[in-house]
Amino acid sequence: MFLHYFKYTIKTTLRSKESIFWSCIFPIALATFMFMSFGNVYNNTEVMNPVKTAIVTIDDKVNNNDIFLTIVDELSKGEDKLLEPEYTDEEKALQMLRDKDVDGVIYVDDKIHMTVREEGYEATILSTFLNQYSQKQSLIENIAKNNPYALNEGIVSITAASTNACRELNTSNGNQDNLVNYFYAIFAMSCLFAAFSGNDRIFSIQANITSLGARRATAPTHKSIIIISEFLASSLIQFVVECITLVYMIFVLGIDFGDKIPAIFPILYLGSACGLAIGMIIGALPKPASEGAKIGITVSFTMVLSVLADLCANGIKDLIEHNVPIINRLNPAALISDAFYSLNVYDTYSRYLNNIALLGGITVVLCIISFLMIRRNRYASL
Amino acid sequence: MSNIIEVNNLVKRYKELVALDHFNLTIKEGEVFGLLGPNGSGKTTTINCILSLLSYDKGSIKVFGKDMKPDSYDLKRKIGVVPQNVAVFNELSVYENIDYFCGLYIKDAATRKQYVKDAIDFVELGEFTKFRPKKLSGGLLRRLNIACGIVHKPELIFFDEPTVAVDPQSRNKILEGIAELNKNGATIVYTSHYMEEVEQLCSRILIMDKGKSLASGTKEELKNIIKCTEKISVEVCDLTEDNLEEISGLAHAYETSYDDSILKVSFSGGRHNLVRVLDYLGDHDYSFGRIYSELPTLNDVFLEITGTELRDSV
Numbered sequence: 001m002f003l004h005y006f007k008y009t010i011k012t013t014l015r016s017k018e019s020i021f022w023s024c025i026f027p028i029a030l031a032t033f034m035f036m037s038f039g040n041v042y043n044n045t046e047v048m049n050p051v052k053t054a055i056v057t058i059d060d061k062v063n064n065n066d067i068f069l070t071i072v073d074e075l076s077k078g079e080d081k082l083l084e085p086e087y088t089d090e091e092k093a094l095q096m097l098r099d100k101d102v103d104g105v106i107y108v109d110d111k112i113h114m115t116v117r118e119e120g121y122e123a124t125i126l127s128t129f130l131n132q133y134s135q136k137q138s139l140i141e142n143i144a145k146n147n148p149y150a151l152n153e154g155i156v157s158i159t160a161a162s163t164n165a166c167r168e169l170n171t172s173n174g175n176q177d178n179l180v181n182y183f184y185a186i187f188a189m190s191c192l193f194a195a196f197s198g199n200d201r202i203f204s205i206q207a208n209i210t211s212l213g214a215r216r217a218t219a220p221t222h223k224s225i226i227i228i229s230e231f232l233a234s235s236l237i238q239f240v241v242e243c244i245t246l247v248y249m250i251f252v253l254g255i256d257f258g259d260k261i262p263a264i265f266p267i268l269y270l271g272s273a274c275g276l277a278i279g280m281i282i283g284a285l286p287k288p289a290s291e292g293a294k295i296g297i298t299v300s301f302t303m304v305l306s307v308l309a310d311l312c313a314n315g316i317k318d319l320i321e322h323n324v325p326i327i328n329r330l331n332p333a334a335l336i337s338d339a340f341y342s343l344n345v346y347d348t349y350s351r352y353l354n355n356i357a358l359l360g361g362i363t364v365v366l367c368i369i370s371f372l373m374i375r376r377n378r379y380a381s382l
Numbered sequence: 383m384s385n386i387i388e389v390n391n392l393v394k395r396y397k398e399l400v401a402l403d404h405f406n407l408t409i410k411e412g413e414v415f416g417l418l419g420p421n422g423s424g425k426t427t428t429i430n431c432i433l434s435l436l437s438y439d440k441g442s443i444k445v446f447g448k449d450m451k452p453d454s455y456d457l458k459r460k461i462g463v464v465p466q467n468v469a470v471f472n473e474l475s476v477y478e479n480i481d482y483f484c485g486l487y488i489k490d491a492a493t494r495k496q497y498v499k500d501a502i503d504f505v506e507l508g509e510f511t512k513f514r515p516k517k518l519s520g521g522l523l524r525r526l527n528i529a530c531g532i533v534h535k536p537e538l539i540f541f542d543e544p545t546v547a548v549d550p551q552s553r554n555k556i557l558e559g560i561a562e563l564n565k566n567g568a569t570i571v572y573t574s575h576y577m578e579e580v581e582q583l584c585s586r587i588l589i590m591d592k593g594k595s596l597a598s599g600t601k602e603e604l605k606n607i608i609k610c611t612e613k614i615s616v617e618v619c620d621l622t623e624d625n626l627e628e629i630s631g632l633a634h635a636y637e638t639s640y641d642d643s644i645l646k647v648s649f650s651g652g653r654h655n656l657v658r659v660l661d662y663l664g665d666h667d668y669s670f671g672r673i674y675s676e677l678p679t680l681n682d683v684f685l686e687i688t689g690t691e692l693r694d695s696v
Contacts, residue, residue: 001485001489004482004485005485008471008474008478008482008485011473011474011478012471012473012474013473015473015474016473207435210469211465211466211467211468211469212469212470212471214430214435214465214469215463215465215469215483215530215531216486217433217435218433218435218458218461218463219458219483219486219487220455220456220458220459220486220487221455221486378434378435378436378437378452379435379436379437381396381436
């Protein structure tokens with residue numbers, strides 16, 4: 001019996017043009033449009049421009065100023081230069097700052113100080129650079145004054161400390177580009193679109209919604225067998241559809257989902273199952289009774305969940321995480337996209353597994369509630 | 383013959399509306415039982431209550447001598463349903479649809495295959511097995527609907543207005559098929575608001591309206607309970623009011639009308655009514671054209687019991 005229902009659920013779903021469009025073609029089309037709209041942004045790495053700086057030498061006879069100017073000179077060389085200095089007098093420098101031709105002005109005097117514009121990361125860079133220079137200059141002067149024999153050792157130590165102060169670390173081999181979050185959200189939305197299939201499954205066994213449901217209700221078959229077989233068949237189809245979307249994104253669009261591809265499959269299956277379960281529970285709601293109203297609720301609900309998981313704009317999910325994190329723990333779309341994210345960002349699987357467990361838990365709970373809602377066998381009206 | 387269905391004092395309410403009002407029904411094994419009533423009279427509600435799809439407020443329902451409940455799978459296995467609306471999967475072919483519904487009742491694949499073949503032969507859809515429902519005409523679709531309901535060879539079959547929106551040819555096929563199913567041993571419950579179908583097909587009939595049973599029995603029994611025993615129509619010109627009054631006074635005549643040169647006289651009992659009418663017309667030098675003498679039909683029964691024409695009722 002189980003295989004009989006399973007086989008025919010597969011057939012009816014695969015032959016339903018509507019279901020194939022929403023499950024497969026729509027996410028692929030959306031991913032393609034999104035990829036095209038990002039254009040070169042997705043492919044290019046971000047390049048930082050050197051900070052344009054006016055250097056005003058007030059007193060070139062002061063000791064150590066040569067050292068500072070040499071350092072500035074060194075930082076102004078090469079392709080990844082930090083500074084783009086322009087040596088000028090104070091009046092011109094301030095005019096250039098006002099005209100935004102430079103990001104800051106460094107005064108080389110007995111003490112080195114600077115003036116920068118209020119906003120922008122360039123001011124931060126210049127400020128950090130001068131702070132570090134001043135601290136180290138002061139340290140070296142102290143050593144020279146108090147323990148001149150240790151000066152060489154001190155300089156080596158300070159230089160080493162400076163080298164190790166800030167180091168770029170990758171926590172995994174994944175793609176940590178923010179733009180890939182949009183593609184996670186597409187998967188989240190696509191999985192939730194299984195809800196429409198869930199709607200159909202429930203409609204077709206409810207005697208008060210469809211005549212097909214009424215006919216099936218007269219048969220000597222447990223609803224549980226029908227529901228389980230149809231749930232497994234539909235979730236399998238949705239899972240295959242998600243895999244096709246994944247293959248398309250990786251091999252056609254060239255999206256980098258990191259090196260833990262096998263771990264993506266559980267996300268896709270549980271995401272599909274969860275989407276299906278959402279559709280089932282909406283389909284099983286006693287009110288509104290009409291098919292159209294329930295489909296409307298499904299559309300709205302899945303879209304809201306997807307938007308909260310960053311489908312439309314990056315940052316909504318983070319905002320929720322900082323203010324009402326429980327929503328992200330209960331939103332299947334957020335769990336799906338976060339599972340993708342954690343796979344790419346972290347070397348360990350703990351956050352990924354948390355997401356998977358929550359997704360599975362929500363699915364089971366929704367399925368049980370749906371079943372309890374539709375197990376009543378007699379209807380007040382048909 | 384044992385009772386297949388026993389419905390006692392069934393009450394079903396939809397909020398204020400009483401859909402079934404202390405409704406009683408007994409159907410015996412081997413019958414073709416007709417449930418006759420206008421739209422909204424409670425025919426489909428009765429069937430849905432018997433099938434345990436609908437809850438009801440009061441009363442009891444027994445099928446095959448046992449209480450019918452939603453989980454009475456042993457009883458459901460013996461029942462076939464052909465619903466009013468075509469209820470099939472649009473994504474499946476004719477063969478697949480019949481196989482699917484057969485699979486709800488029959489587990490064994492080999493038996494199922496044979497049953498599906500038998501059902502296809504029975505409704506003569508052999509040429510269309512690979513067609514999807516959307517490609518079938520209304521009549522063929524109805525036949526598919528029937529095949530899905532009878533494929534598991536049930537002992538009791540409910541046909542809920544199976545000929546609605548079907549052309550006369552397909553209607554005859556369907557009616558012949560139902561008669562054949564009965565001949566093969568199935569008990570049939572047939573609802574319709576087409577009087578002539580019920581008259582042609584059913585061995586016993588129950589007339590219902592507004593959730594109540596108004597009368598039941600064989601065709602002859604029903605016809606005997608009404609006043610009219612004979613209706614005579616004569617084509618005759620220029621009858622006067624006085625003539626009509628005198629005709630109304632003929633023995634056993636109880637209703638007279640004259641419209642478009644057609645005189646209609648209804649009689650309750652009596653013999654030689656036609657001779658008396660024609661004698662009267664001859665005695666008064668009226669020449670007449672076509673003459674009809676009709677026995678009462680189910681329509682007359684229904685009209686007299688409910689006071690409404692069946693097909694026009696809502």
